[in-house]
Amino acid sequence: MMPTLFIGTVSKRYERNRWALREFSLRMEAGVLGLVGSNGAGKTTLLKMLATLLLPTEGSITWNGQDILRHPEMVRRVLGYVPQDFGVYPQISARMFLRYLGELKGLRGTQLRQRIDAVLEMVGLSADADRRLKTFSGGMVRRLGIAQALLNEPRLLVLDEPTVGLDPAERVRFREMLPSLSGERIVILSTHIISDIEVTATHLALLSQGRLNWTGTPEALLADAAGALWTLTIPQAEFERWRARYRVSSAIPRGGRVEMRILATHQPHPQAIPAHPTLEEAYLLFQEAMGPAERAEAFASPTQVP
Numbered sequence: 001m002m003p004t005l006f007i008g009t010v011s012k013r014y015e016r017n018r019w020a021l022r023e024f025s026l027r028m029e030a031g032v033l034g035l036v037g038s039n040g041a042g043k044t045t046l047l048k049m050l051a052t053l054l055l056p057t058e059g060s061i062t063w064n065g066q067d068i069l070r071h072p073e074m075v076r077r078v079l080g081y082v083p084q085d086f087g088v089y090p091q092i093s094a095r096m097f098l099r100y101l102g103e104l105k106g107l108r109g110t111q112l113r114q115r116i117d118a119v120l121e122m123v124g125l126s127a128d129a130d131r132r133l134k135t136f137s138g139g140m141v142r143r144l145g146i147a148q149a150l151l152n153e154p155r156l157l158v159l160d161e162p163t164v165g166l167d168p169a170e171r172v173r174f175r176e177m178l179p180s181l182s183g184e185r186i187v188i189l190s191t192h193i194i195s196d197i198e199v200t201a202t203h204l205a206l207l208s209q210g211r212l213n214w215t216g217t218p219e220a221l222l223a224d225a226a227g228a229l230w231t232l233t234i235p236q237a238e239f240e241r242w243r244a245r246y247r248v249s250s251a252i253p254r255g256g257r258v259e260m261r262i263l264a265t266h267q268p269h270p271q272a273i274p275a276h277p278t279l280e281e282a283y284l285l286f287q288e289a290m291g292p293a294e295r296a297e298a299f300a301s302p303t304q305v306p
């Protein structure tokens, strides 16, 4: 059976009058959901509620139709969770660490040994299985975090900012590993770096200040941004003026000139050439349009740089 997760108008208030999450609703079936938002947007709050570590102030969450707030054990059995601050015991090996956590999850004997080998393989740590964890890089620890979450073959896999602190090579590795995690399960991962999930996310949820602002497929976000990305090459001396007026998503200096990618809903200059936005640019564009009213308006109207 395909898993179904339903989050119904969930709100969370930690302190009086301060909502960390406000009326968040989402229905999800098998796939990879990228929960995207800047620091403090409410991502961790939502993920902790899905991991049954935190109760919402209001709202409901169901897993295959069962209320997980009243029956957290329903989802705990099928859950894999990698918290943002995933920590390890430095003196033991990766294999011992997985054995310990596997036993906590109720796995034993041959089955546990086979699962340990399988998850080490999935995250590319087989060769390092017997090294002590204090010798692991940040990226390897992150991958081990994912490995432990996979031990019980979870139908719901929740990863809180799995790419934070990774160097560029480790980030690429993580991206390559993601597709092997999907399948007949729901994977939810939070990030503020949209390019990390560009290829793998089947759904996106854009969160800002505790509110869900947009949800849909990456293709739909890209479609929304169509026609709003331009390339233009200008003399270096003019660059600051352009940047003051427009959202420039990239600028590459080339022999005294600068090749810019500009987000604008109107052609910013007669020589500007339309280009295809990346998912990150589509997200930036969305944020611009959602920004303070006056900024959004300036963004929507043509502003010619002299």
Ligand SMILES: Nc1ncnc2c1ncn2[C@@H]1O[C@H](COP(=O)(O)OP(=O)(O)OP(=O)(O)O)[C@@H](O)[C@H]1O
Pocket: 014, 015, 019, 020, 037, 038, 039, 040, 041, 042, 043, 044, 045, 046, 084
């Ligand atoms: N235990 C807590 N007590 C009080 N306020 C909290 C608590 N945890 C989080 N908050 C507040 O709730 C809001 C959302 O925080 P949350 O950690 O969910 O955001 P986030 O999107 O995960 O951010 P980050 O990327 O920084 O982890 C923030 O304003 C935060 O300060």
